[in-house]
Amino acid sequence: MKGIIDVLLEREASRDSALAAFGGGVVCDLTAFAASIYMRGMELILVPASLLAMVDASVGGKTGADYRGYKNLLGTFYPASRVLISTQLLSTLPDKEFSNGLAELIKHGLLAGGDLYKLICSRKKAVRQRDITLMEDLIASSLRVKIGIAEQDPCEQLGIRQQLNFGHTFAHALETSSGLKLSHGEAVAWGIGKALQAGVSIGITDAEYCREVISLLEYFGYPMDLQVPDTRAYLNAFKHDKKRRGNVVPFILQKGLADTLLYPLEMSVVEELVEKRHR
Numbered sequence: 432m433k434g435i436i437d438v439l440l441e442r443e444a445s446r447d448s449a450l451a452a453f454g455g456g457v458v459c460d461l462t463a464f465a466a467s468i469y470m471r472g473m474e475l476i477l478v479p480a481s482l483l484a485m486v487d488a489s490v491g492g493k494t495g496a497d498y499r500g501y502k503n504l505l506g507t508f509y510p511a512s513r514v515l516i517s518t519q520l521l522s523t524l525p526d527k528e529f530s531n532g533l534a535e536l537i538k539h540g541l542l543a544g545g546d547l548y549k550l551i552c553s554r555k556k557a558v559r560q561r562d563i564t565l566m567e568d569l570i571a572s573s574l575r576v577k578i579g580i581a582e583q584d585p586c587e588q589l590g591i592r593q594q595l596n597f598g599h600t601f602a603h604a605l606e607t608s609s610g611l612k613l614s615h616g617e618a619v620a621w622g623i624g625k626a627l628q629a630g631v632s633i634g635i636t637d638a639e640y641c642r643e644v645i646s647l648l649e650y651f652g653y654p655m656d657l658q659v660p661d662t663r664a665y666l667n668a669f670k671h672d673k674k675r676r677g678n679v680v681p682f683i684l685q686k687g688l689a690d691t692l693l694y695p696l697e698m699s700v701v702e703e704l705v706e707k708r709h710r
């Protein structure tokens with residue numbers, strides 16, 4: 432962070448100068464944060480290079496920097512004036528990174544339904560092969576979903592943006608408690624499966640839809656059958672959740688495709704879920 436500000440000073444950048452980021456989500460977030468605070472804000476251009484940055488980190492206006500080991504402790508809301516995307520960059524992206532971005536892209540498809548979801552389901556093989564034309568369509572649709580949601584709640588104050596956390600509450604607890612070497616995308620996909628299963632077990636989610644989504648995510652190689660190694664540690668991870676009220680934590684669930692809601696789940700439901708396998 433200090434390095435970016437130092438270079439801006441050395442180059443005598445002014446409020447009229449533009450700062451451009453070329454890289455994954457970390458580079459985009461950090462550069463955006465620097466642009467937002469340098470002289471109270473300069474023009475920001477993002478050229479996201481990872482799939483995750485293309486479909487998620489480059490839009491919505493959140494900036495972030497880690498501090499003393501705390502992830503995104505510093506941050507502002509500061510949208511880029513331009514986001515330039517080239518799907519050619521996906522050809523060099525490692526599989527693990529592709530899979531991280533794909534999990535968010537599929538999440539956007541589940542939130543919005545429509546053509547995005549249809550395209551993911553009908554062209555699964557081409558998605559895995561990173562077909563450039565298809566990826567352009569998918570990224571454009573996915574961006575429309577994220578922008579549509581973020582624009583209704585730009586500073587995350589109205590609760591509308593919370594639906595973007597679909598799968599993430601289950602996922603974060605796994606990441607913080609299990610010590611498993613999982614990528615974020617794997618944890619999110621697993622978390623989406625758990626959120627749908629939770630909905631089925633309390634009678635609000637269509638069971639057929641739940642099966643369909645889990646099988647789609649399995650096709651893309653996500654570990655949907657993963658067992659939580661230590662249930663106690665997993666449940667403890669919710670202890671510090673700011674939204675927890677007694678034994679109840681609000682989760683983003685879905686009744687079906689594009690039918691999303693915030694629902695308070697008893698920890699006993701979560702416990703039962705993480706103790707049984709998906710099938």
Ligand SMILES: NC(=O)c1ccc[n+]([C@@H]2O[C@H](COP(=O)([O-])OP(=O)(O)OC[C@H]3O[C@@H](n4cnc5c(N)ncnc54)[C@H](O)[C@@H]3O)[C@@H](O)[C@H]2O)c1
Nearest residue numbers: 455456457458480481483484487488491493520523524528
């Ligand atoms: N601002 C937001 O709304 C938002 C949303 C989601 C995630 N994020 C943030 O994004 C970050 C994760 O982003 P990420 O997944 O891109 O991780 P990352 O930035 O760490 O990039 C992942 C790896 O891929 C490499 N890489 C990127 N593009 C490449 C390419 N085209 N070819 C080869 N290698 C390439 C990077 O050098 C890095 O090693 C997290 O810090 C997260 O908090 C922000």
